[in-house]
Amino acid sequence: MKKYVSFLCLLGLFSFTITAISFGAKPKVIKTLIVDGQNNHDQWPKVTAMMKQFLEQTGLFSVDVQRTKYTWNGGALVNQYKISGVPATTDLPKSKMDSSFHPNFAAYDLVICNFGWNAAPWPAETQADFDKFIKNGGGLVVIHAADNSFPEWPAYNQMIGLGGWGNRTEKDGPYVYYDENNTLVRDTQAGRAGSHGPQSEYAITIRNPNHPITKGMPLTWMHTKDEMYDRLRGPATNMEVLGTAFSSKENKGTGRHEPMLLTINYGKGRIFHTPMGHVDYSVACVGFITCLQRGAEWAATGKVSLKIPTDFPTATQSKSRIFTE
Numbered sequence: 001m002k003k004y005v006s007f008l009c010l011l012g013l014f015s016f017t018i019t020a021i022s023f024g025a026k027p028k029v030i031k032t033l034i035v036d037g038q039n040n041h042d043q044w045p046k047v048t049a050m051m052k053q054f055l056e057q058t059g060l061f062s063v064d065v066q067r068t069k070y071t072w073n074g075g076a077l078v079n080q081y082k083i084s085g086v087p088a089t090t091d092l093p094k095s096k097m098d099s100s101f102h103p104n105f106a107a108y109d110l111v112i113c114n115f116g117w118n119a120a121p122w123p124a125e126t127q128a129d130f131d132k133f134i135k136n137g138g139g140l141v142v143i144h145a146a147d148n149s150f151p152e153w154p155a156y157n158q159m160i161g162l163g164g165w166g167n168r169t170e171k172d173g174p175y176v177y178y179d180e181n182n183t184l185v186r187d188t189q190a191g192r193a194g195s196h197g198p199q200s201e202y203a204i205t206i207r208n209p210n211h212p213i214t215k216g217m218p219l220t221w222m223h224t225k226d227e228m229y230d231r232l233r234g235p236a237t238n239m240e241v242l243g244t245a246f247s248s249k250e251n252k253g254t255g256r257h258e259p260m261l262l263t264i265n266y267g268k269g270r271i272f273h274t275p276m277g278h279v280d281y282s283v284a285c286v287g288f289i290t291c292l293q294r295g296a297e298w299a300a301t302g303k304v305s306l307k308i309p310t311d312f313p314t315a316t317q318s319k320s321r322i323f324t325e
Helices: 002-023 044-056 124-135 154-160 286-301
Strands: 030-036 061-067 076-083 086-090 110-113 139-143 175-178 184-187 200-206 220-226 239-247 256-266 269-274
Touching (some): 044 061, 139 154, 175 239, 256 286
Parallel strands (some): 030 061
Antiparallel strands (some): 175 256, 200 220, 239 256, 256 269
16 A cells, blocks of 8 residues: 555656646746936937846846936936836936935846946945845846946945946056957056947957856857947956957057956846947847846846847847837
């Protein structure tokens, strides 16, 4: 009788396993919060909407948006794009602090930062809660001009690894790049942080093809028209450069390979940082979309299940997708 009961138990377990495999266990939905609201780029609300759509299309993410109030010293509303009836704004020249801005970070697995240059500092309590969220294992994705933001917030500078503008200089950390010998350089000489030449298409060179975010990508692929940030500086601790782009002197650049795909560990938290994503056509690049999706999944979970799409850019041709407004 005992053998018979044991057999039935094993049979039931086997049947349950086969059923689970057949129907497929649904992956956990990654609860994501995009924070924005003060940015010197007039398309920032559209970029937020595009990122939300591209992430939710994977079926892995549910995305909320929370933004600071539109308060600034001077400036004007720009009715270029709307989300939920809220007009876009350009903060000129410097935003005022929104004392009510305090998202419930603990309710999410992942935060995406889409702020920009001259964004007002967050209230001290909000900064402390965000720092706690990341240190305790929360994920963070930093997009384009968000690495211009909050230069006087030490913890944020640690989180993003490298930043530009906002009076950042050698005091904030080394200038990190790859030289002509493909050697990673941490240059501590005096100099400003942050510059870029005219927008153009440019090639991304993968520096670590074995990282979960970049695994399976072509070693070189073309990104659509975008700003190419260079001379970024910062603490650069617990940071890895996954991909670079060559900033040519002919395009008013540095003649160096500048970081375009970065990961940073901060406490138990994981951060994916890309300086790409200036405007809508930059964000519509399949390469950018793929890096966003895979970088976000990695930041939230430490793993990547999303595959490299068949329409991924090649070494000679960029690819774009249509954003349905």
